[in-house]
Amino acid sequence: xxxxxxxxxxxxxxxxxxxxxxxxxxxxxxxxxxxxxxxxxxxxxxxxxxxxxxxxxxxxxxxxxxxxxxxxxxxxxxxxxxxxxxxxxxxxxxxxxxxxxxxxxxxxxxxxxxxxxxxxxxxxxxxxxxxxxxxxxxxxxxxxxxxxxxxxxxxxxxxxxxxxxxxxxxxxxxxxxxxxxxxxxxxxxxxxxxxxxxxxxxxxxxxxxxxxxxxxxxxxxxxxxxxxxxxxxxxxxxxxxxxxxxxxx
Numbered sequence: 001x002x003x004x005x006x007x008x009x010x011x012x013x014x015x016x017x018x019x020x021x022x023x024x025x026x027x028x029x030x031x032x033x034x035x036x037x038x039x040x041x042x043x044x045x046x047x048x049x050x051x052x053x054x055x056x057x058x059x060x061x062x063x064x065x066x067x068x069x070x071x072x073x074x075x076x077x078x079x080x081x082x083x084x085x086x087x088x089x090x091x092x093x094x095x096x097x098x099x100x101x102x103x104x105x106x107x108x109x110x111x112x113x114x115x116x117x118x119x120x121x122x123x124x125x126x127x128x129x130x131x132x133x134x135x136x137x138x139x140x141x142x143x144x145x146x147x148x149x150x151x152x153x154x155x156x157x158x159x160x161x162x163x164x165x166x167x168x169x170x171x172x173x174x175x176x177x178x179x180x181x182x183x184x185x186x187x188x189x190x191x192x193x194x195x196x197x198x199x200x201x202x203x204x205x206x207x208x209x210x211x212x213x214x215x216x217x218x219x220x221x222x223x224x225x226x227x228x229x230x231x232x233x234x235x236x237x238x239x240x241x242x243x244x245x246x247x248x249x
Contacts, residue, residue: 010209011037011216033203033213040199041220047116047185047195048224052178054121059128064158066133077129085126090187093119097191116188124181131173135166168239175232179225186221196220 011034012024024034066077084092096119101107107115139162147157189198200217204210 006212007209008212010207010212013207015206033207036203037196037199037216037220040194040196041224043113043188043193044182044185044195044220045224047113047120047188047193048182050117051120051124051185052181052228054117055124055128055177055181056174058122059125060132062125062129063132063136064163066129067136068154077133081126081129083126084122085130089120089123089184090190092123093187093190095119112191113193116191116193120181120184120188124177124184127177128174131170131177132166135170136162138169139165168236171232171236171239175229175236178228178232182221182225182228 009020012020012032014021015031015033015036021030021032024032062077062080065073066081068074087095093116096115097112100115101110143161143165144157147161148154152160185195186197188195189201192198196217200213203213207213
């Protein structure tokens with residue numbers, strides 16, 4: 001029975017000739033598998049971070065709308081949340097890529113990268129909205145009434161009284177959703193975004209070194225998600241309120 005031998009030098013090979021490049025990085029037009037993987041990692045991070053920004057902004061607004069006294073705004077927020085969290089992400093990406101541009105012709109000029117960012121951002125915004133809503137509603141009602149009694153408008157009450165506390169409460173679940181965005185960005189390969197999963201699939205076919213390729217890609221996904229975890233943990237520690245449950249963790 002043949003034994004497996006590791007060949008980590010596969011990343012130093014030229015993608016065209018198969019020759020090993022000095023230093024593992026190509027020069028000029030020569031591209032090694034390491035060059036390709038680093039480029040794919042860059043696309044993964046770009047999609048993830050931009051989608052995270054969209055998710056946090058849109059999700060926060062939708063979550064706030066769902067806690068207002070206006071039935072119309074609450075209905076809109078609930079409809080948004082139910083729509084985007086009950087349709088599979090891959091289906092949403094195909095809808096943005098194939099259906100939406102057909103209905104709105106100007107979007108045919110929009111790069112597929114932006115469409116994937118919107119699909120992933122809106123998909124995650126539904127989860128962020130649910131967490132923001134839960135964070136606001138977990139606060140005692142007296143805080144809202146106190147703000148209004150002091151002469152603040154409803155918008156000012158949200159800005160100065162409710163949201164500063166609510167966002168502190170929801171940082172831990174937001175951390176999980178932010179890490180999930182990195183993992184969910186892997187579906188971008190379905191519309192030909194040259195991110196890590198597409199690199200792994202194509203590089204494995206070309207080199208037949210699937211173990212090394214997929215282990216390296218797995219490591220980059222882990223590093224990306226762990227970095228986001230540490231950033232949010234730092235933010236949570238900096239914003240912790242003394243005496244608040246969980247602030248001493």
